[in-house]
Amino acid sequence: MGVADNLRDPVKQESKPRAWKSLGLSVGLHVILLGLFFVGWHWTTPTPEKEPNFITARLVQEQRLPTAPHPVKQEAQAATPPAPKAKPKPEPKKPPEPTPQQKALAEKKAAEEAARQKAIALQQAKEKKAEEEKRKQDAERKKREEAKRKAEAAEKQRLAEARKKKEEEEKRQEEAKRKEQEQRLQNLVQQAQEAQKKRQAEEALKAEQERQRAAAAKAQQARALTERDKYILLIKQRVTDHWFRPPSTDSNLSTVVTIRLLPTGELISATIKDSSGNAAFDNSVLSAIRSISRFPVPDDPTVFNEYFRQLSFQFSPQGSPQ
Amino acid sequence: MIAGLMMRIIRFLVVLCSFSLLAQSARAELLIHITKAASDAIPIAIVPFASPNGTGPNEDLTQIVRDDLDMSGNFKSLDPSRMLSLPSQGSQVYYRDWRLLGQRYLVIGQIQRGATDQNYHVQYELFDVTQQKQMLKSNLTTTANNLRSLAHVISDQVYKAITGVRGAFSTRLAFVTLDKEGGKSVYRLQVSDVDGQRAQVLLKSTQPILSPDWSPDAKKLAYVSFETGQPAIYIQDIATGKRQKLTDFQGLNSAPAWSPDGKDMLMTLSKDGNAEIYEMDLANRQLTRLTHHWAIDTEANWAPDGRQIVFTSDRSGGPQIYQMDLRTQDAKRLTFGGPYNASPRYSPDGKYIYYVHRDGGNFNIAKMNLSTGEQTILTHTDLDDSPSVAPNGRMLIYCTHQGTKSVLSVISVDGGSKYFLPAKFGDVREPAWSPFGS
Numbered sequence: 001m002g003v004a005d006n007l008r009d010p011v012k013q014e015s016k017p018r019a020w021k022s023l024g025l026s027v028g029l030h031v032i033l034l035g036l037f038f039v040g041w042h043w044t045t046p047t048p049e050k051e052p053n054f055i056t057a058r059l060v061q062e063q064r065l066p067t068a069p070h071p072v073k074q075e076a077q078a079a080t081p082p083a084p085k086a087k088p089k090p091e092p093k094k095p096p097e098p099t100p101q102q103k104a105l106a107e108k109k110a111a112e113e114a115a116r117q118k119a120i121a122l123q124q125a126k127e128k129k130a131e132e133e134k135r136k137q138d139a140e141r142k143k144r145e146e147a148k149r150k151a152e153a154a155e156k157q158r159l160a161e162a163r164k165k166k167e168e169e170e171k172r173q174e175e176a177k178r179k180e181q182e183q184r185l186q187n188l189v190q191q192a193q194e195a196q197k198k199r200q201a202e203e204a205l206k207a208e209q210e211r212q213r214a215a216a217a218k219a220q221q222a223r224a225l226t227e228r229d230k231y232i233l234l235i236k237q238r239v240t241d242h243w244f245r246p247p248s249t250d251s252n253l254s255t256v257v258t259i260r261l262l263p264t265g266e267l268i269s270a271t272i273k274d275s276s277g278n279a280a281f282d283n284s285v286l287s288a289i290r291s292i293s294r295f296p297v298p299d300d301p302t303v304f305n306e307y308f309r310q311l312s313f314q315f316s317p318q319g320s321p322q
Numbered sequence: 323m324i325a326g327l328m329m330r331i332i333r334f335l336v337v338l339c340s341f342s343l344l345a346q347s348a349r350a351e352l353l354i355h356i357t358k359a360a361s362d363a364i365p366i367a368i369v370p371f372a373s374p375n376g377t378g379p380n381e382d383l384t385q386i387v388r389d390d391l392d393m394s395g396n397f398k399s400l401d402p403s404r405m406l407s408l409p410s411q412g413s414q415v416y417y418r419d420w421r422l423l424g425q426r427y428l429v430i431g432q433i434q435r436g437a438t439d440q441n442y443h444v445q446y447e448l449f450d451v452t453q454q455k456q457m458l459k460s461n462l463t464t465t466a467n468n469l470r471s472l473a474h475v476i477s478d479q480v481y482k483a484i485t486g487v488r489g490a491f492s493t494r495l496a497f498v499t500l501d502k503e504g505g506k507s508v509y510r511l512q513v514s515d516v517d518g519q520r521a522q523v524l525l526k527s528t529q530p531i532l533s534p535d536w537s538p539d540a541k542k543l544a545y546v547s548f549e550t551g552q553p554a555i556y557i558q559d560i561a562t563g564k565r566q567k568l569t570d571f572q573g574l575n576s577a578p579a580w581s582p583d584g585k586d587m588l589m590t591l592s593k594d595g596n597a598e599i600y601e602m603d604l605a606n607r608q609l610t611r612l613t614h615h616w617a618i619d620t621e622a623n624w625a626p627d628g629r630q631i632v633f634t635s636d637r638s639g640g641p642q643i644y645q646m647d648l649r650t651q652d653a654k655r656l657t658f659g660g661p662y663n664a665s666p667r668y669s670p671d672g673k674y675i676y677y678v679h680r681d682g683g684n685f686n687i688a689k690m691n692l693s694t695g696e697q698t699i700l701t702h703t704d705l706d707d708s709p710s711v712a713p714n715g716r717m718l719i720y721c722t723h724q725g726t727k728s729v730l731s732v733i734s735v736d737g738g739s740k741y742f743l744p745a746k747f748g749d750v751r752e753p754a755w756s757p758f759g760s
Contacts (some may be wrong), residue, residue, distance in 0.1 A: 228352075236354050244426060245359035246485040247396045247716045247734065256353070280486025283450075284364075287426055288356075291452040311352040317359075 025147060033140075220302070227303045234296035235311075243288035245317055246280045253278050254316040255285045261311075263304055265295040273312060285315045362736055363398035364484065366391060367420055368429040370402055371444065372410030377435035379442060379469055386473035387429070389517055390491040391481065393741040394717055395734025400425055412447055412456060420451045427451060427484055429476075441465055444472060448480055458483045470519060490712040491516055494756040495719065496524075496534040496543055497730060500749040511545060513560055516712075516755075518730070518743035524558055525565075534752060537580050540759030544568065544578035544587065555589060568602070577621050581628055588612075588622040588631060599633055601648075612651060619644075621665050625672050632656065632666040632675055643677055645692075656690065659697050663688070665708060669715050669735070676700075676709040676718060676735075687720050689735065700733060701740075710755045711735065719743075719753045 256274035259267060270289040272282050297308045368384045368391070384402075391397035402408075406419045409430050420428050431446025441463050448458035460479055464472040471492065478489030495518070499510045509531045514521035525531060529548035536543060537557075544557045553575045558565035569575045573592035580587055587602045594611070597618040601610040613619040617637035624631055632645050638655065641664040646653040657663035662680035669676065672692075679688035679699065687701040687709045701720065709720045719732050730743040730750045743750070 232352070232354055236356065239354070239356050240358050241360045243356060243359045244364040245362055246364070247362065247394070247487055247736070258351075278486055280484060283453075283484075287450065287452045291421070291426065307352045311354065313354045313356050315356045317357070 025151070029144070029147070223300075223303075227298045227300055228307045231296055231298050231303075231308065235308075238292055238296060239288055239313060242291045243315065244284060246284045252316075253281045254314060255282050256312055256314045257285050257289060258310065258312045259289055259295075261295055261297060261308055263297065263301065263309075265297040267292065267295065274314075276315075281315075285313070288315075289313070361398070362396055362734060364396060364427065365400065365423075365425045366397050366427040366429065366480075366484075367400040367405060367423065367425040369405060369408050369410070369431075371431040371433045371446065372408070373433055374410075375434055378433045379435075379466070381469060383433065383444070383469060383473040383476070384429070384431075386470060386517070387477045387480065390474060390477035390489075393517065393732050394481065394489075394491075395732075395736070395741070396481070396485060396716065412449075415449060417449075417451050417454045420449075425451050427457075427480075429480060435466075436463075442469060442472070444476070446476060448483055470515060474515065485716075487716055488714045488758070490714040490717060490755075490758070493713055493758060494540065495730075495743075496536065496545075496752075496754040496756065497750050498531045498534065498752040500751065502748065511543070513543070516732075522560075524560065524563065532752060533577050534754045535578050535580055536754055536756045538582055538584040538757055540756045543754075544580065546576050546578065568607075573597075574620075579623050581624050582626055583628060588624065590620040590622065599631070612646065612648070613653070623667050625668050626670055627672055632668065634664040634666065643675065656692070656695075657697075667709055667711055669711055670713055671715055674735075676711055678707050678709065687718065687733075700735070701731075706731075708752055710753050712755045713758045717755075719755055721751045721753060 253276040254274070255272060255276040257270055258273045259270045262268055267290065270286055272286065275282050295308075298304050368388050370382055370384050371378065388399035392399050400423060404423065406423065407414070407416065409415045410432050411430070415428065415430065428449040428451055429446060430449075431444055433442055433444045435442055442465070444460075444462045444464075446460055446462075447456055449455065450457050458479065460476075462472050462475060474489075474491040477491040481487065481489035481491070493516055494513055495516055496511065496513050499512060501508045501510070506528055509525075509527045509529065510523045511525040511527075511531045511534060512521045512523050524543065525545075525547065527547060527549045529551070531548075532546040532553075534543050534545040541561065542557055542559050544555060546553050547556055548554075550570070552570060554570035555568040555575050555578045556565050557568050568578070568587070569589060569591065571591050571593040574590055574597050577590045578587055579589070581601075585604055587604055589600055589602060590597055591600050591609075592598070596616060597620050598611055598615070599613045599619045599622045601612055602608065603610075612622075612631070613633070613635070615635065615637050617635050619633055619635045619637070622631050622633040629649070630645055630647055632643055633653075634641050635644050635653075636642070637644075640661045642655055643657040643663050643666045644653040645656050656666075656675070657677070657679075660679055660681055662678070662685070664678050666675045666677040668674070674692060675690050677688055677690070678685055679697070680686075681699065684702075684704045685706055686699050686703070687706050689698045689700055690696065691698075700718070701722065703722045706720050706722045709718055711718050716735055717732050718735050719730055721728050722731050723729070724742075728749045728751050730753050732741040732743065
């Protein structure tokens, strides 16, 4: 889709300048034609009243003519060229005057000559004008043809270029596509490799983290154990200090009491789990437990929750295996 | 019907399984073993009884109770001067105060004399300080001359309520005193309260009196008197003072010991040439010789079950303790530790014997666990003898020496505290603790 757009786009964009170019060309052509018309009109209309000064004028004209049929830019200049024609006029009035006869003859001769000359000139002018006109038309035609040819060639070239461009573009695109695919493939491979690398790195990291976590847990457990052992000793000492063993005739008594503690070490409850069957003995145990206002417990909540939130004591007068 | 039963059984098993799983998943709970106590002496506060209308006796009954409980070695009473308050009714008790003083139990009460009967009326209460509850409330009445007995009854009740063991404070002691009067030795056989008070002389003699032994009903005493110049065994009724001579065989007549049922008596006689142990049927005075040995056999004592006896014999070369099964009359030696072990007495439960043990130059009271043979030395003075166990098995009285005088001392059978009976007698020896009696 994108490729198609790309292919079409340059054409579209080129069609606009081309239209402007041909419009400019045709306008220029018309302006030139109009200019030529005006020039031609000057040539024809003012001449009958004017003196033979035309030669100079013609020279001027001739010099100008080749330049006249040229591009649009000269449009403004084309309107002004007639102005210099007026200037040469005063000059023919100045030549010296001969004697009357001579003058008359001469005048007659001159007049004839002038008429002849004039006729010739006129004829010549006419011919020249026709020729000029023909030449102009030829040039014009030629120019048109040339322009047309040029336009065609340009168009052709443009088309060729466009085609070439298009082909190139297609080729380029194809190449790009191929490259892209290659790149994509390469990317995929690279990505896969990277993913694998990443996965391996992650796995390694995970393993390392796991190892560290396990080590930390182990350390924590060890710490908890030492903390636990420390507080077991402290609690044991505290309970021992508060236990007043009643006199008993039976040395095999044993009472298990379960207690629940607050994290502050305060007693929530104490219940006989395994009675010795001797109320006084059980009572001494409860009394010992309840007389302790605060049990020594670890600050570490993990250790506390694990071991000391609820624990039991086995009270027995005789030493039992620890 | 059967299917339904099966279903029920299956359901039951499933429930059982889930319970056991639960039990398994439960964390192993911490179990701390407590095998030692701070002390065997329980702190107790016995507040002097109030006398609301001023009719109380001059004597402080509560001091008798304090002494009794202290003597047991199982209690340590609080000196009244340290008490923060002196409540006499439950409503006046602030547990916190007593807890502050480290007390576990509290006794309060009132005593007054009846307006009409002239008897003393005591109402007292026992509280558990740590568990903040009343354990006992009791009303007692007694005559004016029996106030001490009332105090011992209170001691017994309090002791029983707290320890679960019957108190032996209302029982009595028998002992022999020796005084020098006008250059002459005077022996007196006496009977007193367990605290040595209210002593009563049963027999006065210039000749030695030995080995008093209580009848199981605690009404009579058997003893050896040399009053005739020869040793003879007598039985005397305590209440009436009436007595009878039981034996005056040639030679030794010693160490009388009542059987648990009171029908027989063990004694040592040398009428057959050597000191042997005999059993006498008290009804017909028939003798049965129990020992047949060239060595001296003496100081026999009945096991509480009446089937066995223990005695001292030097058949091994020195005095040692032997036990005999009365049916088979087989004797086996019990003591092996030390060169001298003598004067054995069974504990009331028959599980222990108490005896005199010499270790080096010292004679001490020792205890042996009969099932294990384990021996424990209970006293640590240098010349202790004549152990006698209280009927509740918790206290032991024995004779020891202070300077040149012999005195009686009471200890807990656990070897705890030591209580000396008031030394108002010159020399005291041969103590015998009475049974509970009837």
